Amino acid sequence: MEEIRIVLPKIPDYHKIEVYENNGGYQSAKKAFNISTDEVIDIVKKSGLRGRGGAAFSTGLKWSFMPKTTDKPKYLAVNGDESEPGSFKDRQVFEDNPHQLIEGILISCYAIGAKTAYIYIRGEYHKWIKLMQKALDDAYEAGYVGEKMKEKFGTDFYCDIYIHKGAGAYICGEESALMNSLEGYRGYPRIKPPFPAQRGLWGNPTTINNVETIANIPKIIENGWEWFSSIGAQKHPGTILFGLSGHLNKPGVYELPSGILLTELIEKYGGGVLNGKKIKCVIPGGSSMPPLRGDQLEGIKMDADSLRDAGSAIGTAGVMVMDEDTNLLKVLLRITKFYHHESCGQCTPCREGTGWMEKTLKRLADGNGTPKDLDMLESVANNIEGNTICALGDAAAWPVKFMIQRFRNELEEYLKPEIILPVKNKVHSMRNTVNPLSTILR
Amino acid sequence: MGFQFTEENIARVNKAKSKYPTSLAAVMETLWIAQEQNGYISEEVMSHVAEVLQIDKVNVLSVVTFYTMYFQKKMGKYHIQVCTNVSCMLRGAYEIWDAVKDKLGIENMEVTSDGKFSLEEVECMGACGYAPMIAVNENFHENLNKEKVLEILDSLK
């Protein structure tokens, strides 16, 4: 597949404002400000751009939900929480292309009518917060952001951009938790509806988009929607920042057209599996997404629809590869431990269910489980899925449910066979026991 | 004498406040500044933050106890964070975890008696492609193995 760079161009020092300017930087914003907001939304809609934060929802459509006639202030929140295990792509945007993100924010704010944007960055990214702040300071200084924009771009429109530093909580990546966190509360997800476009930050209309999503916007405005929609998979066009990790020779972030074959991604870009081993399992979209069997990867394409058809999801495109020697029970335990730790605790099924699943899996991993426990785990997972305020519940349930469905034999290797009690019939048993009653009761 | 922001930090807090329509929203950044100055978030720090932002102390407490990066006790000069989540685990994170624990002689969230090191097992840090990794205070160290980790620990004076 041909390499195309949209979000991470191979231009040395592109993160510096002068270099960005010399390569046509901030010209897309100028172009956008000279057409109507409806037209900008229309271009983004037609481009087919879908969110890169997990749900792959149409960005143009999301923008069109923002009320047009309102006296309330409107907000844009850019999601750089990036805490899903297996995903580490947005930090590359902060590092290599911060100005394209800033320019994307300007255009997005213009389109939805927001005067303030917040970039929410996870607290652990101290270094990338500093890099992003430096770029933002330079952009303010040059007049591309804030009130000076009016002069610089010759428009009435201007907006401010601020960075909000998180402090360690995966759940703050969930959009409504992110808003609570921004407002200074605990990161508790909110019940929807109302949706953020109706009642978001401080009760005002708000749009939340992922960092990578927004970083695509300037190029779509520059080159047109026809150009963007012709790249990669037709229904999920553009490039995707794939984060390859696990047992690979060349893990890392690779920007490639959507729809690339998973096998090509692993072999050609990831450099194949370490020590030439076979693949047992691949999680294609970050730890919440259903795992795929290594012997069934042939022909799977990396875009939202193809992956859905293959029984998984694109998520944040964090591809985790596990070789044939991997103990999947330990992997599942580690994933479940994560969701238990990160559950905010508001909903009983998620709070209690993740704890039970972790405890049970720990017992199994310690060698004290039987295949029946797998059925029990599946039923706990099914009782979490769909019964919670936010999608963290589903994110915790899916790995358990699908790992058991797809890797039952592999998991059973670590379990004891069924314990057969010396009782023939459980209901009217006492007459038929092999052993006298007294020995059982003792 | 209780905790007081330095003059310079008061200016930073005021700048943080100016980013948001409410002063409550500045609580996270204010706590970051406080932690930088004091090392951790004590009762006194919480009272002062509440006072400076003119918000209820319970709001400060609820935030401090929700987010894992606000320390509620004094940590070591070097806070060692070992990621053991899946991508790191696949590449030997638990060997690193054990080696660090052995070397420092402390458990999760403990501090060495000389106050030099503290240790924390952390969730995915967003460095999965460069696994395994540890973070020392704010700095990431990536593509590690046991030997490299021990070298890093030795280099911390």
Ligand SMILES: Cc1cc2nc3c(=O)[nH]c(=O)nc-3n(C[C@H](O)[C@H](O)[C@H](O)COP(=O)(O)O)c2cc1C
């Ligand atoms: C538990 C949970 C964690 C999430 N974490 C992130 C995240 O770290 N970054 C992100 O962009 N989206 C995350 N999302 C998705 C957001 O809720 C939201 O859909 C997304 O930011 C929208 O942006 P997009 O339309 O550009 O994809 C998370 C969702 C859930 C349920």
Ligand code: SF4
């Ligand atoms: S599903 Fe879990 S994380 Fe989401 S609101 Fe409920 S308890 Fe919190």
Ligand code: FES
């Ligand atoms: S799993 Fe360790 S950094 Fe992501």
